[in-house]
Every structure is written in structure tokens, then in C-alpha cells.
Amino acid sequence: MALPDSIQNLIAQFNKLPGIGQKTAERFVFYLLKQPKSEIDEFVKSLNGLKNNIKICSECFDFSETSPCSICRNSQRDKSIICAVAQGPDVIALEKTSEYNGVYHVLNGLINQIEGIGPEKLRVKELINRLKKNGVKEVILALDATMEGETTAMYLIKEIKPLNIKITRLARGLPMGSDIEYADEITLSSALKGRREI
């Protein structure tokens, strides 16, 4: 027996979401079938809200309902420090620390030669323009500690160097809750190199 088309179509949609296979997608649909129809209306409303209300901030290129976004509009934030990140969720993660009072720049990805993402696909030009225009004193590279993050950082450093702006990057070391015994050599050697006097 083939499933009814309306069920199959929605399974196919859920199936496209990252990490969701056929079986989990089926579970979602049968869960929704058991809910009151108003639940599906809510879902549709939220999806349309996302589609219609979310813009890209003209300054930092993060997702926002306004442009400029709430961070870029905030006069309390220090516009002389720009933190370059790969994507929106990274901004959220950094904001959760409450340790940063500068502004952001969302690059929209990391350089990944295998997937054909070269620097021209990222918002590097826009970053350089921001650095040239404003009185920016520091650029923080807050990029993943991966091959792609490293490659992107190297590229950005090369591009920003001529502007004579301070470039910093997030510290490498032992993550909270980790055992030295099980730490990999690269992490441990970063932690050693970056050791601090108490």
C-alpha cells in the first residue's frame, strides 16, 4: 500500500531537514495527524512568519526582523570591535556568554574547497568595506576550530593585514569539563602555548 499523497508530501518535506530520515519524518507526520488541526495552522503561521518577516541586516548580515538588526542599532554596543562569524547561530552562542559588547559580521559560511565554497561566496568584501569605512580598532575571528575555520581565518588575515587593524582570534585550549588524559595533542599543545600566569 502506498501512503496517501498528502502524507507522503509532508514526509518528504521533513525528510529534507538536516539529520532527519524517512522513519523520523513519518513519526512527525503521524504525530501531527493526532494533534488538533489548529496545531497545523500554528505551524503554517510560523513558517510564513519566518518567510515574510526575516530579513538580512544591512550592516552585519545576520538574520533579523529589522534592518539594521537590534545589535547594530544598539548605541550601547562598541562599533569599533567587529567579530567575524560564519553564521547566525554563532552570534547566538557568543551572545549567550554576555562577554562581548562589540558588533558582528556574518560571513555566511566558511571556505570549503571540497564543497566548492571559495572566499568569493562569503561576505569578505563586505567585511573589508566595513573595516575601511568605520573607525574599527579590532577584528575578532570567531571561526570554528576546524580545517574550514582555519582556512578561512588564514584567508581573512591575509586580506585584513594591509589595513593595519588589530586582528585577534578566540583562544584554543581545554574545553570545560575535559580530562587532560583524553585531550588530543593539538588541543593540549594549544593549551600549553596559550598558558596564562595566575
Next chain:
Amino acid sequence: MALPDSIQNLIAQFNKLPGIGQKTAERFVFYLLKQPKSEIDEFVKSLNGLKNNIKICSECFDFSETSPCSICRNSQRDKSIICAVAQGPDVIALEKTSEYNGVYHVLNGLINQIEGIGPEKLRVKELINRLKKNGVKEVILALDATMEGETTAMYLIKEIKPLNIKITRLARGLPMGSDIEYADEITLSSALKGRREI
């Protein structure tokens, strides 16, 4: 920083799906934000399709776009055998075996005293009515091999017994690919009791 409302609303919707936490819901939303807007339209269309097109079959109570459903309408299916299942996905699982040519009856759950699901919340009365009306020869109880499945089976057997209809249930035994060494005692004892001559 609080996330934009439109993003938070959709995260909340995904968060309601079974097994989906805050973090995964966020991933889904940021995935959708990266897709062309037509992708969100597709999603909305599928959700509305589910809401508007899916009915409950008047005979077997399975989800379907037509009532009666394609199985109940199929004149090739043997109407004298009814297979009672807890829910729609069980029908799909059984249909995939291509071993069954009768019809189904979806009970809409299993008896679960802890969650307050008594037999009156299941479609037991509807099953008894079907058994009384048609020339039904056999009822197959295809219920989960769990406490809830057992309880429901016991209850159904008690209700159906007076009608003098053959009642059968799915065999218990070793599942395909399992090791005897690691089989639990209940499974192994079922496999022993149900052993077959070759």
C-alpha cells in the same frame, strides 16, 4: 540577545515534534533560512495538504485521502479477515511484508492505565460492530509486544470470545538477525513454545 520572534516561533513549533529538542529545532530553522523561500512555500503547502485532505476511513479508521480508504475499497482484499492494529504506521509496516490480504481495523492506541487510556478511548465498539455485521471469519491481533499491547489483547479477546470468531495473534520468537546468547528469557521461551517442525 533574544532571537527574532519569527525565528523563535518556528523553533517552538519544531520543538513540539517527538524527540526534537531546542538545539535541533534551531538547526532546522537556520537550515530553512538558508533555503530559497520557495522551500518554505512547499512546506506550507504540504502541511495544508495534510490538514485538508486527510480523512479517517469510515470502515477501518485508518488515515486516508478517501473514505473508505484504498484498502477497504479494494475488491481483491479478503473482507473476512480483520487485522486489529494500534495505529496507522502499523498498517504500513504490515503492508510492507506483502503477506497479508485481509483488511485492517485501527484501534487508535493501546490501553495504558498510567496515561489514562482506557478501552473506551479505543475503537473497540466499532470493531465489535464490524465483527457482528460482516461475515468475518478471523480477527488477527497485531499489537505491540509490550505491556500495553498485552493488556489490550487480553481485553479484546474477552470482548470478541462470545462472537465465536477465530482469534489469532502474531507469533512471538527470535527477531531476524538476533543472537540466542543475547535474547531475553521471555523472547526465548516464546520461541521455544512456538517452535515449528521443519
